Amino acid sequence: MELNEQQAGGVTVLQVKGRIDSTTAPMLGERLTAMLGAAKARVVVDFSQLDYISSAGFRILLLAAKRADQTTSKLVLCGVSGKVRQLFDLGGFLDLFTIAPTREEGIAAAG
Amino acid sequence: MRKPRGVIYGVDERPPAAVIALSALQHVGVMAIFLIYPVLIGREAGGGPDIIGNLVSISLIVLAVGTVLQALPRGPVGSGFLCQPVPTAIYLVPSLLAARTGGLPLVFGMTIFAGLVEMALSRALRALRPLFPPEVAGLVVALIGVATGVVAIRIALGVGAQNAADSSDMIAAAVTLATMVALNVWTGGALRLSCVLIGMIAGYATAAALGSLGAAGWQTLSATPWFAVPRLNELGWNFDAALIVPFAVAAVAAILKTVGNVTTSQKLNDADWVRPDMTSISRGVLADGLATTLAGAAGTSGVNSASGNVGLANATGVLSRHVAYGVAAILLVLAIFPKLGVVFFVMPGSVAGTSLLFAGAFIFVNGLEIMTSRLLDARKTFVIGFAFMGGLAVDLLPHAFDGAPGWLKPLLGSSLVLGPVSALLLNAVFRLGIRNVQKLMVDPAQPDGAAIEQFMETHGASWGARREVIDRATFNLTQSIETIVESCDPQGPLEIEATFDEFNLDLRVSYVGPPIELPERRPSNEEIMESEDGQRKLAGFMLRRHADRVAATHRAGRSTILFHFDH
Numbered sequence: 001m002e003l004n005e006q007q008a009g010g011v012t013v014l015q016v017k018g019r020i021d022s023t024t025a026p027m028l029g030e031r032l033t034a035m036l037g038a039a040k041a042r043v044v045v046d047f048s049q050l051d052y053i054s055s056a057g058f059r060i061l062l063l064a065a066k067r068a069d070q071t072t073s074k075l076v077l078c079g080v081s082g083k084v085r086q087l088f089d090l091g092g093f094l095d096l097f098t099i100a101p102t103r104e105e106g107i108a109a110a111g
Numbered sequence: 112m113r114k115p116r117g118v119i120y121g122v123d124e125r126p127p128a129a130v131i132a133l134s135a136l137q138h139v140g141v142m143a144i145f146l147i148y149p150v151l152i153g154r155e156a157g158g159g160p161d162i163i164g165n166l167v168s169i170s171l172i173v174l175a176v177g178t179v180l181q182a183l184p185r186g187p188v189g190s191g192f193l194c195q196p197v198p199t200a201i202y203l204v205p206s207l208l209a210a211r212t213g214g215l216p217l218v219f220g221m222t223i224f225a226g227l228v229e230m231a232l233s234r235a236l237r238a239l240r241p242l243f244p245p246e247v248a249g250l251v252v253a254l255i256g257v258a259t260g261v262v263a264i265r266i267a268l269g270v271g272a273q274n275a276a277d278s279s280d281m282i283a284a285a286v287t288l289a290t291m292v293a294l295n296v297w298t299g300g301a302l303r304l305s306c307v308l309i310g311m312i313a314g315y316a317t318a319a320a321l322g323s324l325g326a327a328g329w330q331t332l333s334a335t336p337w338f339a340v341p342r343l344n345e346l347g348w349n350f351d352a353a354l355i356v357p358f359a360v361a362a363v364a365a366i367l368k369t370v371g372n373v374t375t376s377q378k379l380n381d382a383d384w385v386r387p388d389m390t391s392i393s394r395g396v397l398a399d400g401l402a403t404t405l406a407g408a409a410g411t412s413g414v415n416s417a418s419g420n421v422g423l424a425n426a427t428g429v430l431s432r433h434v435a436y437g438v439a440a441i442l443l444v445l446a447i448f449p450k451l452g453v454v455f456f457v458m459p460g461s462v463a464g465t466s467l468l469f470a471g472a473f474i475f476v477n478g479l480e481i482m483t484s485r486l487l488d489a490r491k492t493f494v495i496g497f498a499f500m501g502g503l504a505v506d507l508l509p510h511a512f513d514g515a516p517g518w519l520k521p522l523l524g525s526s527l528v529l530g531p532v533s534a535l536l537l538n539a540v541f542r543l544g545i546r547n548v549q550k551l552m553v554d555p556a557q558p559d560g561a562a563i564e565q566f567m568e569t570h571g572a573s574w575g576a577r578r579e580v581i582d583r584a585t586f587n588l589t590q591s592i593e594t595i596v597e598s599c600d601p602q603g604p605l606e607i608e609a610t611f612d613e614f615n616l617d618l619r620v621s622y623v624g625p626p627i628e629l630p631e632r633r634p635s636n637e638e639i640m641e642s643e644d645g646q647r648k649l650a651g652f653m654l655r656r657h658a659d660r661v662a663a664t665h666r667a668g669r670s671t672i673l674f675h676f677d678h
Contacts, residue, residue, distance in 0.1 A: 055650035
């Protein structure tokens with residue numbers, strides 16, 4: 001898994017590339033915890049280059065959403081498509097997160 | 112069967128009489144283009160206008176009977192679809208050979224033989240099913256689309272004809288095509304339903320206004336009688352063993368084309384289509400063979416299911432089999448009132464060719480869709496790529512095979528013979544060495560998710576499995592291994608076995624250790640967040656939901672999970 005962080009008008013965009021499984025999920029968890037640690041943080045996680053996400057990855061996302069609530073931050077996911085979207089649907093996660101179709105729309109939704 | 116978007120009347124629906132009449136007229140307009148083949152064969156045999164006129168009338172009767180036979184929804188004969196026959200280029204090459212060597216009686220006798228070959232092989236299609244996987248059926252459909260397009264452009268531009276198309280013809284062609292496309296894309300209802308007929312009328316009117324209808328057409332019209340009783344089998348039949356091979360090869364190509372056309376018809380009528388239904392295909396090939404046998408018996412050349420008409424039905428969204436009965440009625444009327452039919456037969460090439468080109472576009476794209484509905488590995492790439500290019504070579508380089516030995520000529524004369532037969536042979540060769548059971552051992556100390564994905568991807572492509580099923584199976588395999596490694600402390604390697612046939616994909620994951628939980632209820636978000644146990648329950652829930660069936664056993668310390676996926 002590769003994580004790339006960028007700033008876009010006060011919004012932090014984290015692009016996740018590759019696979020989120022039980023080996024890589026803790027690394028993503030640590031990064032998201034740090035990003036959402038400050039009050040009123042605005043974070044977009046771009047999944048457009050994600051190949052696979054397991055239950056370990058979904059757990060990390062739930063914990064990140066909870067953290068965002070605690071710090072009144074905003075967490076938006078984008079680029080959730082194809083087989084990854086199917087997994088979000090399968091696990092009942094599509095309605096639990098704010099999901100934007102594109103990175104630009106994600107930044108707009110977070111900002 | 113769920114009706115796809117864009118279909119106005121599905122195969123089982125009965126449209127209003129006016130829609131049936133309009134649709135049937137359009138179909139007859141497209142079918143009439145192919146009546147040139149019996150005319151060419153009659154000329155080759157030295158037949159005069161009377162003989163050739165009768166050949167056309169007999170063809171019309173055979174097409175009427177064949178159209179109804181193909182549409183029959185019950186009984187042993189007929190695919191049940193609007194998939195009518197037309198005189199075909201597939202039988203043209205061997206029929207011209209027969210006409211030259213033994214006259215029309217030999218054409219008729221050998222046509223009966225070819226029809227019987229089709230009928231006999233139709234019964235064996237189910238057993239031969241591995242030889243006709245969807246990608247081969249799709250290739251045949253795509254080649255039919257290309258061949259239709261090539262014939263269409265040839266007719267529209269008068270390539271090889273005495274008079275090549277001039278600017279008036281090109282304007283008429285452009286008006287015809289633009290009218291059809293514009294009505295199809297930007298209108299709905301009655302205008303879209305009749306886009307081909309309106310395009311033909313617009314093209315005819317343009318050709319008449321620009322003076323490009325030609326005197327020959329008017330002369331033919333005035334010389335044709337209003338009423339004539341077709342004379343069945345007036346010349347008798349003959350048989351020549353030397354022509355068995357070319358007619359048998361043509362019969363196999365005709366079968367493949369019918370397989371492609373019926374497959375397309377199935378797909379057009381069913382939004383949830385996943386694979387060819389061999390029962391309907393087998394009945395369709397039997398109807399096609401019966402129509403060709405009847406053609407020979409009644410005294411005309413061979414027929415084959417019409418891709419142009421399948422494309423037309425696709426374009427207009429009217430797929431109802433009731434249209435077939437309307438088509439048959441019009442064909443019978445034209446057979447006994449020849450003057451009415453002349454309006455179709457003397458249709459300017461610019462109008463006839465562009466009508467065919469319009470239908471060809473739909474056929475070609477349908478073929479691509481069928482081919483790419485499956486994962487394609489190197490073997491299948493070669494099957495499709497080589498066969499497609501071989502077929503194209505015949506159309507693009509007609510003299511490319513002039514130096515080939517005589518016995519090979521029947522195979523090399525038409526893209527619709529060389530392409531499908533090459534695909535058939537290449538597919539049979541490349542099936543060698545493909546095992547339907549594949550095994551993988553996974554070391555729990557170093558589970559490599561990417562390698563596990565590659566295992567499914569590689570074998571899914573060699574099996575020609577559907578992408579969606581392989582994606583689901585890949586997730587289940589990866590997620591189950593991850594869960595087992597994380598929570599079951601497996602002793603020794605995990606044994607993976609993947610078994611595939613066209614209808615089923617089964618994954619078996621076996622290891623020494625306690626079983627994983629596969630709950631039917633999704634754990635709550637709190638449970639998932641609270642502990643890794645909640646995360647494991649989520650994994651089990653997703654594994655259960657993603658497969659069509661799951662089973663887990665635990666015996667003598669060894670656990671086995673079975674995931675079944677319908678294919």
